[in-house]
Amino acid sequence: MPELPEVETVRRGLADRVVGRELGAPVVAHPRAVRRQEGGAALFSGRATGVVHSARRRGKYLWLEVGDRDDVVVAHLGMSGQFRVVDAPPDDDPHARVWWPLDDGTTVVFRDQRTFGWVLADRMAGEVPTAVAHIARDPFDPAFDREATARAIRRSTSGVKRVLLNQSVVSGIGNIYADETLWRVGTPPDRPASRLTQKDAIRLLDTATEVMDEALAAGGTSFDPLYVAVNGESGWFERRLDAYGRQDLPCRRCGTAIVREQFANRSSHRCPRCQRPPRGGG
Ligand SMILES: [Zn+2]
Incomplete structure (x- = not known):
């Protein structure tokens, strides 16, 4: 997608x-x-x-x-x-x-x-x-306000993955790059966004930007031969994903098997060790 x-x-x-x-x-x-x-x-x-x-x-x-x-x-x-x-x-x-x-x-x-x-x-x-008027700026927009977007993320009591996918908070991130971002920062997808510090929320945005920038440099990710760039060449490439689509495979950081869980009508992929909830349910 x-x-x-x-x-x-x-x-x-x-x-x-x-x-x-x-x-x-x-x-x-x-x-x-x-x-x-x-x-x-x-x-x-x-x-x-x-x-x-x-x-x-x-x-x-x-x-x-x-x-x-x-x-x-x-x-x-x-x-x-x-x-x-x-x-x-x-x-x-x-x-x-x-x-x-x-x-x-x-x-x-x-x-x-x-x-x-x-x-x-x-x-x-x-x-x-x-x-497109209801869609928030994406992190690649020169006028993207990282501090204000981080504050908007923290105003939500929803799980952090749901907030990353909310296109009226920050746009451009879908299921694949949300999973990759959360794996990279070591945060479980259901951690309440309201419990993030401003520094955490900024790190999340910076990491999402980094993950998407790497994908862009490689020409976009696709798991799907339906996706092609405008010239008809397949957008498929051998990008290394760390979480998305890796259920049952060892986490590249700790070796624990990645799990796939239901999330809304989609799925989430996470390392149960690297992305476990902090003690005290934070
Ligand atoms: Zn791990």
């Missing part, structure tokens, strides 16, 4: 291949991809066109500024969304949901096997599109 590093990898691909080109009228092959659009596919197709000025991102949301600069095409990749630039319309691609002809004869395709992703013709509301 794409998290900040994967989405940023896609954004860079779009910046390279699509910015400066003109999007022609899109073909909506699957209405679910435009389910967020009031007015549906007809309205989407009428608005999601024009010269692409930039490709931007906040957290796991991407957008292209098109036409007159208030118009944007927002995308969320969901579980399996991808963008590809291809030489011909993807008539035989069963996972092509929406595509646009570009003025250089190529086609940019939004593919999504599991159909949790979406695209939306939207408008800017200040710095970000309306659809």
